[in-house]
Amino acid sequence: SAVISQKPSRDICQRGTSLTIQCQVDSQVTMMFWYRQQPGQSLTLIATANQGSEATYESGFVIDKFPISRPNLTFSTLTVSNMSPEDSSIYLCSVVGERFDTEAFFGQGTRLTVV
């Protein structure tokens, strides 16, 4: 399984500001994803981070709010822009290896609190 490092592990931010979360994988992976886990809710897919092109966003998530970069096969960033208290959540990076029909692995998550 891949080793996934997320930074920061937690942060407290002021409303109206932006936070960029980094995800580094120890090996090249085919697919990278960003999820959100709100208290009492299911893990929800925000977007698929595509290497060298624009991310693919799920319904309810937009690029202006959650810009994503993936410059290579081992690294991605998620930015939470113009934050409000409703953005307080855990954000998780996830990867799938070369075989498409395989399990997804997750990073430790970034716990974001917006005040």
Add this chain to the structure above:
Amino acid sequence: EDQVTQSPEALRLQEGESSSLNCSYTVSGLRGLFWYRQDPGKGPEFLFTLYSAGEEKEKERLKATLTKKESFLHITAPKPEDSATYLCAERSGGSNYKLTFGKGTLLTVNP
């Protein structure tokens, strides 16, 4: 819309008291039913993938089974270290890789 429902929301067991967690899914053309364990402050840890009805997989005290509409995670003689939130996710058909998660079952095993 794909939907995954887990029950119960919370389960409290005594050490050694076996039980099962349920995961109901609605997707047609299932391309995988996944079980994860999540400890507080951690990301989900992969446990099992099941692909077809009748399939079973085991790991230590855990056994996962799959029917056409449900999956069960059986916990035999649990220990306190099995306490965690157990998440179920389905992967639907199509070219995209997308997991739809349930809300999870919070399992507490008392010594």
